[in-house]
Amino acid sequence: MSATEERSATRRHVREGCGRRVVVVGYGPAAHRLVEALTGNGFDGTVTVLGEEPRPAYDRVALTSYLAGRTAEDLAYPAPAGVTARVGTRVTAIDREGRTVVTASGEAVPYDVLVLATGSAPFVPAVPGSDLPGCFAYRTIDDLDAIREAARGGGPGVVVGGGLLGLEAADALRGLGLDTHVVEMSDRLLPRQVDEGGGAVLRNHIEALGLTVHTGAGVRAVEAGPDGRAARLVKPDGEAVEARVVVFSAGVRPRDELARGCGLAVGERGGVVVDSGMRTSDPHIYAVGECALAAGMVYGLAGPCLAQAEVAADRILGGAATFEGADLSTRLKLLGVEVAQFGATSGALDVTYMDPVAGVYKKLFVSDDARTLLGGICVGDAAPYDTLRPFVGRDLPGAPSDLLFAGAGGDGIDLPDDALVCSCNNVTRGRVRAAIAEHGLTDVRGVKECTRAGTTCGSCVPALGRMLAESGVDTGRALCEHFAYGRAELFDIVRVRGIMTFSRLIAEHGTGRGCDVCKPVVASILASLGNGHILDGEQAALQDTNDHFLANIQKNGTYSVVPRIPGGEITPERLIVIGEVARDFGLYTKITGGQRIDLLGARVEQLPAIWKRLVDAGFESGHAYGKALRTVKSCVGSTWCRYGVQDSVALAIALELRYRGLRAPHKLKSAVSGCARECAEARSKDFGVIATERGWNLYVGGNGGFTPRHADLLAADLPTEELVRLIDRFLMFYIRTADRLQRTSAWLESLDGGLGRLREVIVEDSLGICADLDAQMERHVAGYADEWRATLEDPERLRRFVGFVNAPGTPDPSIEFETERDQIKPVLIPLEAVSR
Amino acid sequence: MSVLQQSPAAAAGERAWTPVCRYADLSPDRGAAALVGRRQIALFRTFDGRLYAIGNRDPYSGAYVMARGIVGSRGQEPTVASPMHKQVFSLASGVSLDDPATAVPTYPVRVVDGTVEVGLDRAA
Ligand code: SRM
Ligand SMILES: Cc1cc2nc3c(=O)[nH]c(=O)nc-3n(C[C@H](O)[C@H](O)[C@H](O)COP(=O)(O)OP(=O)(O)OC[C@H]3O[C@@H](n4cnc5c(N)ncnc54)[C@H](O)[C@@H]3O)c2cc1C
Ligand code: SF4
Ligand code: FES
Numbered sequence: 001m002s003a004t005e006e007r008s009a010t011r012r013h014v015r016e017g018c019g020r021r022v023v024v025v026g027y028g029p030a031a032h033r034l035v036e037a038l039t040g041n042g043f044d045g046t047v048t049v050l051g052e053e054p055r056p057a058y059d060r061v062a063l064t065s066y067l068a069g070r071t072a073e074d075l076a077y078p079a080p081a082g083v084t085a086r087v088g089t090r091v092t093a094i095d096r097e098g099r100t101v102v103t104a105s106g107e108a109v110p111y112d113v114l115v116l117a118t119g120s121a122p123f124v125p126a127v128p129g130s131d132l133p134g135c136f137a138y139r140t141i142d143d144l145d146a147i148r149e150a151a152r153g154g155g156p157g158v159v160v161g162g163g164l165l166g167l168e169a170a171d172a173l174r175g176l177g178l179d180t181h182v183v184e185m186s187d188r189l190l191p192r193q194v195d196e197g198g199g200a201v202l203r204n205h206i207e208a209l210g211l212t213v214h215t216g217a218g219v220r221a222v223e224a225g226p227d228g229r230a231a232r233l234v235k236p237d238g239e240a241v242e243a244r245v246v247v248f249s250a251g252v253r254p255r256d257e258l259a260r261g262c263g264l265a266v267g268e269r270g271g272v273v274v275d276s277g278m279r280t281s282d283p284h285i286y287a288v289g290e291c292a293l294a295a296g297m298v299y300g301l302a303g304p305c306l307a308q309a310e311v312a313a314d315r316i317l318g319g320a321a322t323f324e325g326a327d328l329s330t331r332l333k334l335l336g337v338e339v340a341q342f343g344a345t346s347g348a349l350d351v352t353y354m355d356p357v358a359g360v361y362k363k364l365f366v367s368d369d370a371r372t373l374l375g376g377i378c379v380g381d382a383a384p385y386d387t388l389r390p391f392v393g394r395d396l397p398g399a400p401s402d403l404l405f406a407g408a409g410g411d412g413i414d415l416p417d418d419a420l421v422c423s424c425n426n427v428t429r430g431r432v433r434a435a436i437a438e439h440g441l442t443d444v445r446g447v448k449e450c451t452r453a454g455t456t457c458g459s460c461v462p463a464l465g466r467m468l469a470e471s472g473v474d475t476g477r478a479l480c481e482h483f484a485y486g487r488a489e490l491f492d493i494v495r496v497r498g499i500m501t502f503s504r505l506i507a508e509h510g511t512g513r514g515c516d517v518c519k520p521v522v523a524s525i526l527a528s529l530g531n532g533h534i535l536d537g538e539q540a541a542l543q544d545t546n547d548h549f550l551a552n553i554q555k556n557g558t559y560s561v562v563p564r565i566p567g568g569e570i571t572p573e574r575l576i577v578i579g580e581v582a583r584d585f586g587l588y589t590k591i592t593g594g595q596r597i598d599l600l601g602a603r604v605e606q607l608p609a610i611w612k613r614l615v616d617a618g619f620e621s622g623h624a625y626g627k628a629l630r631t632v633k634s635c636v637g638s639t640w641c642r643y644g645v646q647d648s649v650a651l652a653i654a655l656e657l658r659y660r661g662l663r664a665p666h667k668l669k670s671a672v673s674g675c676a677r678e679c680a681e682a683r684s685k686d687f688g689v690i691a692t693e694r695g696w697n698l699y700v701g702g703n704g705g706f707t708p709r710h711a712d713l714l715a716a717d718l719p720t721e722e723l724v725r726l727i728d729r730f731l732m733f734y735i736r737t738a739d740r741l742q743r744t745s746a747w748l749e750s751l752d753g754g755l756g757r758l759r760e761v762i763v764e765d766s767l768g769i770c771a772d773l774d775a776q777m778e779r780h781v782a783g784y785a786d787e788w789r790a791t792l793e794d795p796e797r798l799r800r801f802v803g804f805v806n807a808p809g810t811p812d813p814s815i816e817f818e819t820e821r822d823q824i825k826p827v828l829i830p831l832e833a834v835s836r
Numbered sequence: 837m838s839v840l841q842q843s844p845a846a847a848a849g850e851r852a853w854t855p856v857c858r859y860a861d862l863s864p865d866r867g868a869a870a871l872v873g874r875r876q877i878a879l880f881r882t883f884d885g886r887l888y889a890i891g892n893r894d895p896y897s898g899a900y901v902m903a904r905g906i907v908g909s910r911g912q913e914p915t916v917a918s919p920m921h922k923q924v925f926s927l928a929s930g931v932s933l934d935d936p937a938t939a940v941p942t943y944p945v946r947v948v949d950g951t952v953e954v955g956l957d958r959a960a
Contacts, residue, residue, distance in 0.1 A: 481910065481911075482908075482909075503883070512908070512909040512910075512911075513865070513882070513883060513907075513908050513909035513914070514908040514909070515906065515908035515909070515910065515915065515917065515924070516905070516906040516908065516917035516922055516924070518908075519906050519908065520906070538864075538865075540863065540866065541863060541864060541865040541866045541906075541907065542906075543906075544906065544919065545901070545904040545905070545919035548904065549904075553901070553904070553919055553920065555897060555899065555920070556899055557899035557900055557901045799861075800863075800868075803869065803871075804868075804869050804870050804871040804876075805856060805857040805861055805862075805868040805869065805870050805879070806855075806856040806857055806870045806871060806872075807870075807871045810871060812869075812876075812900060813871075813874070814876070814893075814899075814900045828898065829898040829899075
């Protein structure tokens with residue numbers, strides 16, 4: 001039957017109401033994408049997914065981050081609605097005649113259309129001892145749990161295999177504190193991606209990190225120690241490498257056993273044979289992902305697997321999509337080293353750039369007339385990847401040597417529209433450009449949402465940012481008509497040049513007299529850099545009305561007063577004081593969502609007297625008005641709660657006192673929960689802390705508000721001192737680099753390289769600024785003073801707290817209240833009743 | 837008598853000049869409210885020493901808060917932004933620069949021997 005006949009046969013199938021029961025075997029990324037593509041495109045039959053792992057599909061590409069502290073839920077994909085997903089259910093056989101699959105428990109599940117998405121299994125060489133306790137594969141969350149458990153005892157660890165996954169596993173073992181070795185059969189690391197020169201540079205990098213690399217070496221055996229667990233690995237030359245943990249990462253084999261068992265065609269070296277519509281030799285059965293032999297090969301990268309899943313879904317829906325093969329280019333960071341490979345790994349001519357001192361190796365392969373780019377390899381600096389990959393098979397956009405030497409690799413090179421930006425999700429530049437234009441996108445987050453580019457491995461995110469800039473989207477640099485800089489740039493100007501006043505800043509670096517946009521930004525920068533009381537001298541004129549009056553303006557022109565109640569803990573005496581102040585000044589009181597008490601309805605001239613009473617009772621400003629730290633909420637924690645594992649209240653109070661008054665690009669909120677039940681809602685905060693048996697987990701970038709976002713785990717099981725240092729750096733780095741009114745959530749999303757980048761900067765100190773950030777925070781902590789008290793103590797500052805300059809004691813006659821539920825409520829002046 | 841500054845409007849018509857405060861009571865680039873009769877007036881002293889007086893009522897919210905807005909410039913125009921919802925008004929003409937159909941009243945203002953005086957129509 002011809003392809004067209006085949007296609008119409010499938011269509012008929014759907015029309016006639018068959019094909020309504022889709023069963024998917026395997027629940028990995030490919031299965032997930034397939035199911036999503038079915039349900040998202042109006043499939044009206046039933047979908048059943050049978051997965052062998054004890055959990056729904058998760059992001060295997062990001063698997064290693066699980067060892068760095070991300071949880072299984074962090075990695076999990078959202079469950080598509082309307083689908084029956086059965087986890088812990090292994091399929092053991094397919095009955096093609098009866099159109100059923102049989103599970104390990106003997107149950108038969110009928111299908112009209114079957115999709116195999118069984119992925120692949122790690123290849124473990126059949127050497128003696130490879131099944132000893134202490135030997136592991138590196139593929140699932142369960143594998144990682146087992147490795148983590150085994151690594152607790154410490155000792156040396158060996159990874160067998162120096163390919164992409166092997167090096168990732170090696171990094172993980174190193175992260176678990178093991179003295180790590182890598183054993184690679186070939187004469188270099190990453191034999192499939194880089195050549196000898198690149199391999200050598202990579203090896204230097206990795207050895208400099210303290211890992212030991214053995215190339216040209218296989219495994220003869222794993223030998224047990226007296227406890228029956230793996231103790232050493234023996235190389236073919238008889239040399240032994242001590243190893244308490246052995247991870248096999250010597251390649252994968254497609255899991256085609258079900259297909260073989262029911263007589264479907266499989267490739268010579270494995271893989272279920274499929275046509276360009278992802279259909280196997282049985283028209284009722286499709287295969288997608290790493291188990292499929294498609295377009296002549298088995299693909300081991302997420303991008304092509306997901307593309308195959310989409311093709312199969314389209315076919316099941318009656319479409320005619322095809323999979324014609326995919327780009328195997330990769331760009332990644334291994335053990336902190338950038339590695340990229342695109343196109344061919346050899347060619348008639350090549351141009352190499354090598355800097356052994358800096359550890360950079362770049363090579364381009366070109367056709368014999370030196371005009372067409374065939375491929376390239378980068379180690380140590382992958383910048384040319386984004387620019388040059390799209391030119392594979394095309395005329396070079398410049399002299400090859402220029403392209404390699406020119407740092408970022410060709411600013412101003414105009415890339416074709418059909419060039420792929422995101423290989424994980426098969427998104428072209430044209431598609432991104434169109435989405436930017438059509439939807440008026442202004443940030444990377446928008447591009448991710450609209451096109452899916454950048455949502456898998458994230459390596460294309462910097463390219464997406466550049467495309468936004470290229471498309472003429474002003475990526476937010478100029479603050480307003482007075483400054484051509486963004487907030488981060490202004491921050492650096494003020495910091496580096498030691499500018500202390502707005503006048504000097506605008507005279508030297510801006511135009512005009514400022515406005516309600518730039519003035520508060522500069523005020524906040526000056527305050528973050530510790531320039532004294534915010535109401536002193538010229539700074540006073542920069543503040544928004546809230547900061548200017550150290551209170552929050554309300555709709556009738558009155559203000560609210562929020563005293564700080566660190567951690568939400570308060571004595572009865574202080575509660576009584578708040579009650580008395582509210583009663584004596586006739587204020588409306590309300591418990592806020594931030595575990596403290598708001599006193600509303602104060603007139604400007606009443607504020608100092610109110611503060612005086614509060615300050616005398618030991619209260620201070622809660623900065624409810626400032627783009628500053630608001631509250632650190634807490635739960636009752638281990639002192640009272642029967643589940644608590646740490647003293648969340650004490651930590652919340654300590655954090656709130658440490659960061660009180662810290663001015664930032666936007667407000668900052670925090671919370672501390674005493675155990676994983678998370679009663680303080682820490683994961684909705686800019687920085688949230690959750691107690692563990694061993695210390696504290698630190699989450700960053702959470703948000704409630706307009707666009708809620710769960711905070712990401714930055715680091716786990718931290719002792720208090722380390723936790724505080726990390727928060728210090730996180731906050732100071734945010735304060736330095738975020739845009740105006742950008743909460744940490746949006747900042748983190750827009751940070752090139754996201755959480756990984758944040759870790760590099762504030763944990764690994766990749767920019768060498770940590771000492772500076774630490775010192776800046778120390779200055780803040782040491783220089784803190786309560787703004788209310790400081791105002792009360794200074795007649796000059798108090799002068800502004802009058803209703804009218806010519807009638808200081810007269811209350812504003814426009815402010816009136818009525819009573820509702822026994823408290824005051826503003827009487828609003830009807831807009832039309834007032835003549836101008 | 838030394839008149840330091842007198843806005844053009846001050847020349848015209850019958851005015852009652854009301855002294856409201858010392859010039860030194862006003863801070864540069866910041867406003868202050870004054871109560872003249874039943875009228876609330878927002879006074880501003882800009883960075884260059886000029887004075888402006890406009891109605892204190894924010895026409896968008898109805899609240900009497902204009903004096904508490906941030907002072908600045910848009911192009912050559914001196915401005916104040918309502919502290920309630922940030923609409924920007926010209927200090928010179930009172931017109932909303934974001935929405936020319938809306939304006940706040942402006943008043944003549946002058947400094948006499950260091951005292952700021954606001955001029956209102958006799959009728960007011
Ligand atoms: C008083 C309070 C409501 C209450 O009665 O509970 C409140 C009141 C205001 N919130 Fe809020 N928010 C209050 C808790 C929250 C919370 C809950 C929390 O903090 O746990 C949230 C969501 C969490 C979050 O921020 O991620 C919240 C999200 C917002 C947002 C949206 C922020 C966002 O990122 O999308 C705004 C608007 C903004 O800041 O731009 C906002 C802005 C405001 C402002 C400042 C609006 C304004 O300019 O007038 C309100 C004036 C406060 C005042 O006059 O005192 N408020 N607001 C709460 C004060 C807590 C405190 O003790 O400090
Ligand atoms: C550590 C690691 C890092 C990686 N990094 C990258 C990267 O940076 N970039 C990249 O492109 N790719 C990367 N990959 C590869 C990528 O994860 C795979 O290409 C992708 O997971 C393939 O998806 P899949 O759904 O086809 O197979 P799998 O993810 O293997 O999922 C198949 C699922 O089917 C289940 N299953 C198998 N047989 C049965 C059965 N009989 N009954 C029921 N269930 C069954 C399996 O248990 C498994 O859960 C990485 C892989 C690993 C392990
Ligand atoms: S988070 Fe845990 S410790 Fe805190 S109150 Fe809830 S259950 Fe108790
Ligand atoms: S290339 Fe991996 S997400 Fe775009």
